[in-house]
Every structure is written in C-alpha cells, then in structure tokens.
Amino acid sequence: MPDSGPDTILFDGVCNLCNGFVQFVIRHDPQGRFRFAALQSPAAQELLARHGLASALLPTEPESVLLLSGGRLYSHSTAVLRIAHALGRGWRLAGVGWVLPRPWRDALYRFVARNRYRWFGREESCMLPTPALKARFL
Template sequence: MTEAARPADLSLEGPIVLFDGVCNLCAGAVRFIIPRDRRGRFRFASLQSEAGRRILAHVGLALDAEDPAEWSLVLVANGRGYLRSAAALRIAAGLDRGWPLVAVFLVVPAPLRDLAYRFVARNRYRWFGRKTACELPRTEESSRFLEA
C-alpha cells in the first residue's frame, strides 16, 4: 500500500491503545474503556495489525515476542509509547468519572507496579482464554478503531 493510499485515521493524533487482539482479557479491557471514554479520546488497534506494527515502529518500540507481558496493552500518547502498568494507569487517567484517581499509583516505582501486571499478563490466556482472530468492533464504535 502506498503512503497516499493509507487511511487518514492512521495518524498518531490523540492517544491510541494497542491491545492483543486475540486475548479475551485485552479485548475486555477495550470494551471497558469505550463506555468510560465518553469524549472518544482513545482510539484502538490490535498489536497484531499492520496499523499496530506501524504505530509501534513510529514511536520506536519493538516488543519482545518471547515476553507475553509485553504483548498485552500499549498506550501511545504525545509521541511516546507506554507499556505495562504505565499504560494501564495512564489510560485510567484519561477516562471519565473517578477513574483518573487510579493514576495516583504512578508514584509507585514501575518495577513494583509491573510485578502484578506481568503476573496477570503472563497468565491471561490460561485464565481468560484466547480467540483465533481479533473480533470486529460494533458499527457505532468502528470509527475509533484503526484499520491496516
């Protein structure tokens, strides 16, 4: 696909949540975020998609394919990529109602925060299951998902 033929929605404008498209927990996280982001700030792409790979490359992230904790949730905002608990907490900070209060945990050192995150991320397929393919968003939400 040529540069001119790429969809306009692949710009890095606004925060983008990259998620493991075959993980039930990760897809559930996206379904959790959408109704709590009434302003529609967050956009989404699966990490396995062409869009996801291009966005990762643009912010200089190369995720370790051997580490499943890396392949769960990534936030790209303000030209930076955030991984693990930093991504989850920054996403919570951008949600409506009381969710931004969760961001107070960003003061906890990342290695401590990431212990629990990595434990859940490494076991997510066993506990929550795995799909054979990334599910398509509902029609009313499709404009928030980036295409390849």
C-alpha cells in the same frame, strides 16, 4: 515533535482480558479520546514502525497494553494508569497505583499478563468492532 493526534491503545487482539479492557475504555470514554488497534494488525505494526518502534515490539504473544500518547509509547502498568487517569471521574482513583514503585507495579502487571490466557481465555482471531465503533479502530 509530539504527535497531537488521538491517543492510541495497542492491545493483544486475541486476549479476552485485553478485549474486555478495550470495551471498558470505550464505555467510559464517551468523548472518543482513544483509538484502538490490535497489536497483531498491520495498522498497529505500521503505527509502531512510523514511530521507530516496530523492531523492538514484534512478540508473537504480546504481554502488554501499549499507549501511544503525544508521540511517546507507554507500556505495562504505566500505560494502564495513564489510560485510567485520562478517563477522568472516579477512574482517576486508580492513580493511587502511582505510589507503588514502578518495578512492583510492572511485576504485578507481568504476573497477570503471563496468566491472562489461562484465566480469561483467548480467541482464534482479533475482535471486529461494530459499525458504530469502526471509526475508533485502526
């Protein structure tokens, strides 16, 4: 049975690009549709385990933003495009990405993911949400 709870974005908590993406989503999601969890966190690992996904998704350096929506897990370019579509308004224009074949989209995604620490840097630990945003983080 699909999960009807809020959609959850799982992200690399030490990646500056990923943290920037989370901040972007927060700014453009005033309804609070999305929750967030760093992949390195126990909460994210518990959520993945609850959906029978933890054993396959325990990399030491995650390469993907994941979206858990309706009980299904989306990764790579599909996760990003679904998130952009859910933000509505002009962000739905990112939907033009759907015209590219998934292998091409994911190859571009993986290229950026492999280079993200070099291009954008990384932190020693996961970001801490502000008190106002704490309820949106697992």
